[in-house]
Amino acid sequence: MIGIIGAMDSEVRGLKTAMSDKEIREIASVEFCSGTLCGKKAVVAEAGVGKVNAAVTAQIMIMEYGVTAVINTGVAGGLEDSLRIGDIVVADKVAEHDMDTTPLGDEPGFITGLDRVYMECDRETADILKTCADEAGVRAVTGTVVSGDQFICRDDQRKRLREVFGAAAAEMEGAAIGHVCVMNGVPFGVIRAVSDCANDDSAVDFPAFEKEAAARSIEIIKRAAARLSV
Secondary structure: OEEEEEOOHHHHHHHHHHOEEEEEEEEOOEEEEEEEEOOEEEEEEEOOOOHHHHHHHHHHHHHHHOOOEEEEEEEEEEOOOOOOOOOEEEEEEEEEOOOOOHHHOOOOOOEOOOOEOOEEOOHHHHHHHHHHHHHOOOOEEEEEEEEOOOOOOOHHHHHHHHHHHOEEEEEOOHHHHHHHHHHHOOOEEEEEEEEEOOOOOHHHHHHHHHHHHHHHHHHHHHHHHOOOOO
16 A cells, blocks of 8 residues: 655645545544555545654554555755756655754764664655656656755755755655654655745745645656556
8 A cells, every 4th residue: 555645735635536435534633545546555644734744644654554655745845956846856865954963973964763864765666756757748856855844935045955965855744754664664755846946935936836836746646656566
């Protein structure tokens, strides 16, 4: 079974609509919709915004539904200079940019316990997501996606994430889902559609383009679901 997590209704509604044989359960205030998506058993959830909500939702999917892979879908702020609103970023790895134990001598983003900064996405899943974006005629890049409990909307924040992490996109959930999946030994993938450019214009661009960008990510997930081997 595939687990698919988005933060907001706009990021998962289209997936729920496309499912058949649906069953709804509420666990820890999160609604889980399980059924069949494009011929594959799947469970879809709107986690809510932020790393804790995402982590709780991922752990429930693993423990209650026995998912064999988790995909995080939604929108993000584009950091790479070439990215434009509507482009797709498929993560090859993720990091938590707001983890900071540098006063103790660690690297920025270092996660004690996992003892790493970057968590690698499942290569097969990432390749399928990228291929499906290409086939849909959507410009897509592969790169690092960073997560933190911050809405990135200033040029100085954008510059730091590019310089420190080499990040292509920034959002608020993907690395938390990756963290949980690494702890549980479950493959994961992250796909994000660019809703803004994580700069001084983001507070205006995000509400204007969020729904359109989310819909683009959903269409690629639907294409990919049938091809995933999980």
